[in-house]
Amino acid sequence: MALEITKELIENVEDLILNKKDVALNDFFAETHHADIAEVLEELSFDDAIYIIRLLDSETTADVLMDVDEDVREKIFERLSSKEIAEEIEELDTDDAADVIAELPEERKQEVIQKIEDKEHAKEIVELLRYDEDTAGGLMAKELxxxxxxxxxxxxxxxxxxxxxxxxxxxxxxxxxxxxxxxxxxxxxxxxxxxxxxxxxxxxxxxxxxxxxxxxxxxxxxxxxxxxxxxxxxxxxxxxxxxxxxxxxxxxVIKEEADKDYQLAAGITQDVEAGDSIIQLTKARLPWLFLGLIGGIGAFLIMGEFEHTFKKHAFLFFFTPLIAAMAGNVGVQSSAIIVQGLANDDVKGSIKNRLVKEMLLALLNGVVLAIFLFLFVLAYERDFMKALAISVSLIVVIVVAGLIGTFIPLFLDKRGIDPAIATGPFITTSNDIFGILIYFLIAQLILGV
Amino acid sequence: MALEITKELIENVEDLILNKKDVALNDFFAETHHADIAEVLEELSFDDAIYIIRLLDSETTADVLMDVDEDVREKIFERLSSKEIAEEIEELDTDDAADVIAELPEERKQEVIQKIEDKEHAKEIVELLRYDEDTAGGLMAKELxxxxxxxxxxxxxxxxxxxxxxxxxxxxxxxxxxxxxxxxxxxxxxxxxxxxxxxxxxxxxxxxxxxxxxxxxxxxxxxxxxxxxxxxxxxxxxxxxxxxxxxxxxxxVIKEEADKDYQLAAGITQDVEAGDSIIQLTKARLPWLFLGLIGGIGAFLIMGEFEHTFKKHAFLFFFTPLIAAMAGNVGVQSSAIIVQGLANDDVKGSIKNRLVKEMLLALLNGVVLAIFLFLFVLAYERDFMKALAISVSLIVVIVVAGLIGTFIPLFLDKRGIDPAIATGPFITTSNDIFGILIYFLIAQLILGV
Missing domain, CATH: 3.10.580.10 (CBS-domain)
Incomplete structure (x- = not known):
C-alpha cells in the first residue's frame, strides 16, 4: 500500500537538505514513487521543495510536478526559468504537458512553448491547447x-x-x-x-x-x-x-465531478479541501450562507405579516422550524435524486411524468408524517382544528417542496446549466420561504382567523 | 458513442419476438454491445427479456446479465434453472461470477455451484465467496x-x-x-x-x-x-x-462510494435511482424525514418554553427559521468538508487542530453575516439591544454548528462508523435544535427578560 509520510521522514529529508547530502537524497528519492515525492514536497518548506526539484533529474520531477497541488505547482513554476519549465514539459505526455502549460500566465506560455526542444512535441501540445479542457480534445493524449x-x-x-x-x-x-x-x-x-x-x-x-x-x-x-x-x-x-x-x-473526471456535486449539495462552491486556508474556505462557503441569511430575513418578513392574524395562536409560530426543515429536507432529497440521475444519464421520460411521480411520492411521505404530527398536536394541544391545520399544511408543503426540488434541476439541465447548483442551500432556502408562506396561508384558511 | 435506445428500437425488438423471428433477433443482438443489450432488456416486458436470454448464447447473455440492474437479474434468475444459471456463470470471470452467486438465496447458491462443470472455476469462485465484498478479496479476480x-x-x-x-x-x-x-x-x-x-x-x-x-x-x-x-x-x-x-x-467502487456519500448528504439511505418504484424511494427517504419531524417537534417544545419570557418580543420568534437555517447550512458545510477529506485520505493533524481551525473559520463567517443582520434589524426595528441580541446569537450559533459539524464525522470515523451518515438531515436536525436553544438563551441574557 501507500508510503506513510511520517513526521520523522520529513525531518530526515529536511536534515539531508540542510547538510546538502545530495547523494543520500538522490538515493532516497530514487526508491520513492513520484506521487509520494509530491506529498513529501508539499510538507517541506518552499525553498526545500525547490532544492529537491533542482536536485532530481527532470524525468522524475516532471511526474512529481504533475502530482503536487495546482497552487504548489504554480508557486514552484514562478521560481523556475522558462527553460527549466520547458525541460520538465519535455518529459511529460502531451495531455499532461498541455494541462500544465494551460495553467501558466499568458506571456509565460509562449516563452515555455518556444523553449521546448522537441518541435514535434511542442506542435502536439499547441494542438491540444486549442480544445476546451472538458472535452475529449482536452483530455486526450497524442501518444498512441x-x-x-x-x-x-x-x-x-x-x-x-x-x-x-x-x-x-x-x-x-x-x-x-x-x-x-x-x-x-x-x-x-x-x-x-x-x-x-x-x-x-x-x-x-x-x-x-x-x-x-x-x-x-x-x-x-x-x-x-x-x-x-x-x-x-x-x-x-x-x-x-x-x-x-x-x-x-x-x-x-469521475472523482472531480462527484466531489463537485457533493460540495455543491453541501453549499460549497469552488474546489476546496479540508487542508485549504481559512480565506479559501470562506470564499467557498460564505456566499451560500449569505443566501441562507437572505432567505431567513424573507421568512422573518413573512411571519411578521401574520403576527396580528395569529395573535391568539402564537403556538403556530413554534411549528415554523418544523415546516421549514421538512420543506428543505424533501427538496434536497428530490433534487439530489434528479441531479444524480442526470449525471448517470438514467433520468428517462418527460418532465411531466417525473413531476407526477414525485407528487405521488411526496404525497405518500407527507401523509405518513402528517398523521404522526396530527396525533402529536392533538395529544399536546387537545385541539382538533389546530392539529388539522398543521397536518394539512405539512402535506401540502411536502408536495410543493418535492415538486420544486424535482422541477428546478430538470429545468436548469434543459437550459444547459449544471443542475447540481440546485441542490443544497439554494433549494433549502427557497423551500423554507415557500413552505412557511404556504403553512400560514393554509392555517389561516382552516382556522378562519 | 453509446447506442441510443429509442422507442422504435424497442418496438422493433418486441415485434421480432412476437413473430418469433429468431434469426433476425440473433443478427441484431450479435451487432450490439452487451451493455446495450442489457438496457434493451430492461425496457422489455419480463417474458420478452427471458425469451431473449434463452435465445442468445450464454457467452453473450452472461455479460448481459452482469450489466442489468440487480433486481432485474434477481427476477430473471428466479425463472432460470440452476443448470441454466451455472451455464451463465461458467462464462464469467471469477470476480463477476462470485458477485452473481453471492446474490442468490442460500440453498440456490449450493445448487448452482455444484452444477458448474469446470471444477477449477467452481473452486476459485468458492474461494472468492469467503471474502467480504468491500475488501481486496471481494474485488479481485483469479484470472491473471x-x-x-x-x-x-x-x-x-x-x-x-x-x-x-x-x-x-x-x-x-x-x-x-x-x-x-x-x-x-x-x-x-x-x-x-x-x-x-x-x-x-x-x-x-x-x-x-x-x-x-x-x-x-x-x-x-x-x-x-x-x-x-x-x-x-x-x-x-x-x-x-x-x-x-x-x-x-x-x-x-469510486462511483458507488461517491453516489452513496452524495445520497447520505441529501438524506437518502440505500442505493436508489430516479427510476426506482415509489415504495423503494419512500423506504430510502422517509426515515430521514421522520428524523426531521422529530427535530421540528423538539424545536416546537423549546420555543414553547420561551413563550412567556418573550411575550413582549414576539418578533424574536420570527428569526428562528433564520437561525435554524444558518445552523443547518454551516453544519452541513463543515461536515461535508471533513467527510470528503476522510474519503480522500487528506484530513491530517489532530481533531483539536481541526476544531480550532473550524472555529476560526466559523467565527470569520459568523461575524461577516452578523454585521449584515445587525444593520438590517437596526434599520427595521430601530432597537439597538434587539439587533445586538440577534447578531450575537447568530455568531455563537454558527460557531457551535461548525464545531458540531466538524466533530461528529471525525468522532464517527474514529469509532469505525461511516462518517457520511453525519452529513445531511442528521446534522441539520441536531443543529436546528441546538441553534434555536442557544438563540433564545442568549437573547434572554442580552435582553434581560
Missing part, C-alpha cells in the same frame, strides 16, 4: 500506437516497437487507413497470439468504440464506464484518429 | 497471467499464450517464485521489446505495488488513483499471489 491496415504483422511489430517507446502504457493498437482515418483495433493479446505473416487488414477488429474530439468529458466517462473501456480513441470531424483517452484521466 | 522467475522468456511466452486465453485483458505479467510468492512484474511492453533468450529473473521489475487480500476497497481505490495503476496484484498473509484487481472494478 497506430498501424496502417496495409502493413503486414512483421512491419507492424517493428513500427510498434518504435512507437511504443514513446507511449507509457500500450492499451490497444489502432488501425488506420492511408488517410489516417480510424478503421479498427488490434489488441495486444491478439498480437501475442497472431502469426507474424498475417496481414493487418485480415486480422484487425473493425468494431471499435470511439469518441469525437468535441464530446463532453462527462459523456465520455459514462461511455467508458458502461463499456468497461480502459482507453478510447478520439477522432476529428473527418474520422481521422487524433488521440486517445485513458481510464486514469477518466477516473479523475 | 503469472510466470515463474526461473523460466526463460521463451517458456514464459508459451505459458502466457495458454494463460492469456483465460484472461480478458492482460495488464501486467506477474512474476512469482516457486512457492507462488509475488516477486515482481513484467510489462507487456517490456516483453514486446525483450529478446526471447533472456531469463525472467534477469528482466523482471522487482518493484511492484500490491495489496493484501483483507485491505479495504476504499483504500485500494485511493492507492490505485494515487499511483495511476490499471491493475494491482493481491497477496495473502504469506505474500502468495492470489488474484488481481483491475481498474474497471475500482471505477465502480
Amino acid at each position: 500506437v497506430k498501424v496502417n491496415e496495409n502493413w503486414n504483422v512483421l512491419t507492424c511489430v517493428k513500427e510498434m516497437r518504435l512507437q511504443a517507446e514513446e507511449v507509457t502504457r500500450v492499451h490497444s493498437i489502432y488501425v488506420v487507413d492511408s488517410d489516417g482515418k480510424l478503421k479498427g483495433r488490434l489488441s495486444l493479446k491478439d498480437l501475442l497470439m497472431a502469426s507474424t505473416r498475417s496481414k493487418i487488414a485480415d486480422v484487425y477488429i473493425p468494431k471499435v468504440d470511439f469518441v469525437n474530439v468535441h464530446d463532453k468529458a462527462e459523456d465520455i466517462a459514462n461511455v467508458m464506464m458502461k463499456y468497461d473501456l480502459e482507453a478510447i480513441p478520439v477522432v476529428d470531424e473527418l474520422g481521422v484518429l487524433v488521440g486517445r483517452i485513458t481510464i486514469d484521466d477518466i477516473v479523475d | 497471467v503469472k510466470v515463474n522467475e526461473n523460466w526463460n522468456v521463451l517458456t514464459c511466452v508459451k505459458e502466457m499464450r495458454l494463460q492469456a486465453e483465460e484472461v480478458t485483458r492482460v495488464h501486467s505479467i506477474y512474476v512469482v517464485d516457486s512457492d507462488g510468492k509475488l516477486k515482481g512484474r513484467l510489462s507487456l511492453k517490456d516483453l514486446l521489446m525483450a529478446s526471447t533468450r533472456s531469463k525472467i529473473a534477469d528482466v523482471y521489475i522487482p518493484k511492484v505495488d500490491f495489496v493484501n487480500v483483507h485491505d479495504k476497497a476504499e483504500d485500494i481505490a485511493n492507492v490505485m488513483m494515487k499511483y495511476d495503476l490499471e491493475a494491482i496484484p493481491v497477496v495473502d498473509e504469506l505474500g502468495v499471489l492470489v488474484g488481481r484487481i483491475t481498474i474497471d472494478d475500482i471505477v465502480d
Whole structure:
C-alpha cells in the first residue's frame, strides 16, 4: 500500500537538505514513487521543495510536478526559468504537458512553448491547447500506437516497437487507413497470439468504440464506464484518429465531478479541501450562507405579516422550524435524486411524468408524517382544528417542496446549466420561504382567523 | 458513442419476438454491445427479456446479465434453472461470477455451484465467496497471467499464450517464485521489446505495488488513483499471489462510494435511482424525514418554553427559521468538508487542530453575516439591544454548528462508523435544535427578560 509520510521522514529529508547530502537524497528519492515525492514536497518548506526539484533529474520531477497541488505547482513554476519549465514539459505526455502549460500566465506560455526542444512535441501540445479542457480534445493524449491496415504483422511489430517507446502504457493498437482515418483495433493479446505473416487488414477488429474530439468529458466517462473501456480513441470531424483517452484521466473526471456535486449539495462552491486556508474556505462557503441569511430575513418578513392574524395562536409560530426543515429536507432529497440521475444519464421520460411521480411520492411521505404530527398536536394541544391545520399544511408543503426540488434541476439541465447548483442551500432556502408562506396561508384558511 | 435506445428500437425488438423471428433477433443482438443489450432488456416486458436470454448464447447473455440492474437479474434468475444459471456463470470471470452467486438465496447458491462443470472455476469462485465484498478479496479476480522467475522468456511466452486465453485483458505479467510468492512484474511492453533468450529473473521489475487480500476497497481505490495503476496484484498473509484487481472494478467502487456519500448528504439511505418504484424511494427517504419531524417537534417544545419570557418580543420568534437555517447550512458545510477529506485520505493533524481551525473559520463567517443582520434589524426595528441580541446569537450559533459539524464525522470515523451518515438531515436536525436553544438563551441574557 501507500508510503506513510511520517513526521520523522520529513525531518530526515529536511536534515539531508540542510547538510546538502545530495547523494543520500538522490538515493532516497530514487526508491520513492513520484506521487509520494509530491506529498513529501508539499510538507517541506518552499525553498526545500525547490532544492529537491533542482536536485532530481527532470524525468522524475516532471511526474512529481504533475502530482503536487495546482497552487504548489504554480508557486514552484514562478521560481523556475522558462527553460527549466520547458525541460520538465519535455518529459511529460502531451495531455499532461498541455494541462500544465494551460495553467501558466499568458506571456509565460509562449516563452515555455518556444523553449521546448522537441518541435514535434511542442506542435502536439499547441494542438491540444486549442480544445476546451472538458472535452475529449482536452483530455486526450497524442501518444498512441497506430498501424496502417496495409502493413503486414512483421512491419507492424517493428513500427510498434518504435512507437511504443514513446507511449507509457500500450492499451490497444489502432488501425488506420492511408488517410489516417480510424478503421479498427488490434489488441495486444491478439498480437501475442497472431502469426507474424498475417496481414493487418485480415486480422484487425473493425468494431471499435470511439469518441469525437468535441464530446463532453462527462459523456465520455459514462461511455467508458458502461463499456468497461480502459482507453478510447478520439477522432476529428473527418474520422481521422487524433488521440486517445485513458481510464486514469477518466477516473479523475469521475472523482472531480462527484466531489463537485457533493460540495455543491453541501453549499460549497469552488474546489476546496479540508487542508485549504481559512480565506479559501470562506470564499467557498460564505456566499451560500449569505443566501441562507437572505432567505431567513424573507421568512422573518413573512411571519411578521401574520403576527396580528395569529395573535391568539402564537403556538403556530413554534411549528415554523418544523415546516421549514421538512420543506428543505424533501427538496434536497428530490433534487439530489434528479441531479444524480442526470449525471448517470438514467433520468428517462418527460418532465411531466417525473413531476407526477414525485407528487405521488411526496404525497405518500407527507401523509405518513402528517398523521404522526396530527396525533402529536392533538395529544399536546387537545385541539382538533389546530392539529388539522398543521397536518394539512405539512402535506401540502411536502408536495410543493418535492415538486420544486424535482422541477428546478430538470429545468436548469434543459437550459444547459449544471443542475447540481440546485441542490443544497439554494433549494433549502427557497423551500423554507415557500413552505412557511404556504403553512400560514393554509392555517389561516382552516382556522378562519 | 453509446447506442441510443429509442422507442422504435424497442418496438422493433418486441415485434421480432412476437413473430418469433429468431434469426433476425440473433443478427441484431450479435451487432450490439452487451451493455446495450442489457438496457434493451430492461425496457422489455419480463417474458420478452427471458425469451431473449434463452435465445442468445450464454457467452453473450452472461455479460448481459452482469450489466442489468440487480433486481432485474434477481427476477430473471428466479425463472432460470440452476443448470441454466451455472451455464451463465461458467462464462464469467471469477470476480463477476462470485458477485452473481453471492446474490442468490442460500440453498440456490449450493445448487448452482455444484452444477458448474469446470471444477477449477467452481473452486476459485468458492474461494472468492469467503471474502467480504468491500475488501481486496471481494474485488479481485483469479484470472491473471503469472510466470515463474526461473523460466526463460521463451517458456514464459508459451505459458502466457495458454494463460492469456483465460484472461480478458492482460495488464501486467506477474512474476512469482516457486512457492507462488509475488516477486515482481513484467510489462507487456517490456516483453514486446525483450529478446526471447533472456531469463525472467534477469528482466523482471522487482518493484511492484500490491495489496493484501483483507485491505479495504476504499483504500485500494485511493492507492490505485494515487499511483495511476490499471491493475494491482493481491497477496495473502504469506505474500502468495492470489488474484488481481483491475481498474474497471475500482471505477465502480469510486462511483458507488461517491453516489452513496452524495445520497447520505441529501438524506437518502440505500442505493436508489430516479427510476426506482415509489415504495423503494419512500423506504430510502422517509426515515430521514421522520428524523426531521422529530427535530421540528423538539424545536416546537423549546420555543414553547420561551413563550412567556418573550411575550413582549414576539418578533424574536420570527428569526428562528433564520437561525435554524444558518445552523443547518454551516453544519452541513463543515461536515461535508471533513467527510470528503476522510474519503480522500487528506484530513491530517489532530481533531483539536481541526476544531480550532473550524472555529476560526466559523467565527470569520459568523461575524461577516452578523454585521449584515445587525444593520438590517437596526434599520427595521430601530432597537439597538434587539439587533445586538440577534447578531450575537447568530455568531455563537454558527460557531457551535461548525464545531458540531466538524466533530461528529471525525468522532464517527474514529469509532469505525461511516462518517457520511453525519452529513445531511442528521446534522441539520441536531443543529436546528441546538441553534434555536442557544438563540433564545442568549437573547434572554442580552435582553434581560
